[in-house]
Amino acid sequence: MTLLHVENLRVTFPTRQGPAEVVRGVSFTLGRERLGIVGESGSGKSQTGRAILGLTPPPGRATADRLEFDGIDLRAATPRQWRGLRGIRMSMVMQDPKFSLNPVMTIGRQLMEAARRTASRAEARDRAMAMLEAVQIRDPARVFGAYPHELSGGMGQRAMIAMMLIAEPDLLIADEPTSALDVTVQIEVLRILDRLVQDRGMGLVFISHDLRLVGSFCDRVLVMYAGRVVEELKAAELAQARHPYTQGLLNCLPRIEGGRRPLPVLTREEGWAL
Amino acid sequence: MALIDVSDLHVRFGEVHAVRGVSFRVAEGESYGIVGESGSGKSTVLRAICGLAPISEGRVTVAGEELGRRRSAGFHRRLQMVFQDPYASLHPRHTIDRVLSEPLAIHGFDDREARILRALDEVGLGRGFRFRYPHQLSGGQRQRVAIARALILEPRVMLLDEPTSALDASIQAEVLNLLDRLRAERGLTYILVSHDLAVVAHMCERLLVMQHGQAVEELTRADLRARAARETYTRDLLAASEGYRPAESIR
Structure with missing residues (x-):
């Protein structure tokens, strides 16, 4: 198809x-x-x-x-x-997480902002946590509350991917x-x-x-x-x-x-x- | 005797312990x-050798001379460095001519005109580039200028x-070939830092694998080719450099 x-x-x-x-x-x-x-x-x-x-x-x-x-x-x-x-x-993941995440918003808020477009508030939170787990982040609760500068490059990029995929794009x-x-x-x-x-x-x-x-x-x-x-x-x-x-x-x-x-x-x- | 001898090197930046006891030796004419x-x-190891990072503990000797805090002009002339980012390592408002004449002036070289022209020829840029600015050059051409700037002082050691x-990739091949040729022609000693195992395998006879500020293991080029790594971390690096494999085939 x-x-x-x-x-x-x-x-x-x-x-x-x-x-x-x-x-x-x-x-x-x-x-x-x-x-x-x-x-x-x-x-x-x-x-x-x-x-x-x-x-x-x-x-x-x-x-x-x-x-x-x-x-x-x-x-x-x-x-x-x-x-x-x-x-x-349809979504896009860019090269460098340093420049594509909002530096003054926690990862969790950014994820929920993406999820809120297709889900209710309570559901968005659950989906955000589930998505962080899905991208193999070992401690999703910590990453959820963290700011981008508190994460390593690999973590940041995984958070980016989680954000792009939270709406399950085609x-x-x-x-x-x-x-x-x-x-x-x-x-x-x-x-x-x-x-x-x-x-x-x-x-x-x-x-x-x-x-x-x-x-x-x-x-x-x-x-x-x-x-x-x-x-x-x-x-x-x-x-x-x-x-x-x-x-x-x-x-x-x-x-x-x-x-x-x-x-x-x-x-x-x-x-x-x- | 080893030209460069690093023994139990530690580098600390305040709380951060960046290098934790690294030792290795590099012979004259070798590429490490x-x-x-x-x-x-x-x-950081490279920067500690050339004096851009502090040696907190341990010893670094180059040609028998132990490196302290203050280093002679002669030391800096014999040991030159080429940095990663050719966009950041050239002054944007200096012409190539000025970039190349500055080290000559600092070290009191004579015959500057001829030396600049020769350096440009040697790195394959040609004389037409002499009065251009960095923004008029591509990334590969800028890196050639950076190599020319290091080479113009006739060093014995290049830290890359x-x-x-x-x-x-196509420009990488040209620059690697240039570095290879210069080493053969001038008997230079290289220490090359890279995240790319294939580049190191191509350029260096021996290599050190590092993780978390410590040496994991030292290998020869032959070990690398035979995939004869003793440590798990080195094996992971080797596997990752082969490209992607679906999860099933690993388990």
Whole structure:
């Protein structure tokens, strides 16, 4: 079943040199699966994720031939419709918990604020506590009463994920959700996301620069370069990537097994950006 | 004899005991890695060696000279550091020329013009970059400037604190290759701090795993490749660096 249709998505920012198109005709569909979007900085992967939620920062503009979430045309959505979707049926987790949590509100209040949109006050409290447990926070009562600065990065990110998932969204866009975390914590956070996809049938768009991680975690991968999708492939077949950019990205990573010295570097061809 | 000898190093910042008794030795020309997660004290060890963090207990000797509170200009010339964030480590209102001439002026080098040009060539930037400002450079180019700034004093030891973790994978490969080549050409000694086991395995002959301010274990590159870790924590790190595996396959 298809949850999200994106056809010919374009995001443009006005600059002094004229309009700069940072996403240039991206098309894909998403079912109840884990879709990875990988690319280097400036490839347009984050702007793609933001445009889906209608969060392209002004003066940027997003246009598409089709942008449809569960039968709703997002291009024509009214502010009222958006309020009914964002944070309830579709959510986003950002990279750094330090900047995306409210520093002067306890975690519990922030969670309840998110839960209150779909639940009564008493129910919101129970759901908040249950959600903190669901994201593997060992002492949910302490975290509930804590301020963001009292938590470690890993805890903060789990609290963020709890907040985004409290309304049980159908679609989650995760923009580098684990890049600020230590590797051992990273795996735990991925496990939480994985379970939500498996158990609740959530659709997940996982945006990352880490090809190795995306390859091992997602079902399908879109590789972006200069605002375009240059290759789409099954994560399991990443090693058989055909596009020279994907191959280059894979090859330039150092390996514990070692071998190549100097590391192969990526030589960019102008044709890729056309 | 070891060029750098750290024995039972402790670093305290007030109440916080950041490094709790770490010892290791690095031979001349060797590349030594320190791996750990955030808060493990790995960067603090590096900062204590170059004098940016206090040595609360223990001894650090570099080339036979025990490091105290005050260090000679000669010491700082021989031992240079490259920091993690190339966006924060260059003065935003100084041109590259000024960034590179400052250390030369401080240490009284002659022939500055030629040295600046040579340093730019060596890090693969070219002379066209000399009068640019940091904001006109990409992250990888800035990190090359930071390496040039360290290199221009002809040091023997380079302390590298996560030199590539702010860079894209393709740029990381270029910077690692540059560091590798410079070490071979100049016989430099490196201490490289990273959270990425693969980077350390590629760059270093030996490495120290740290956790909570303490040394967990010391491994050689061959141990790492053979996955011959004795401690559970190192094995967890190794497993995590392979990428994601569903929970079932672990149990």
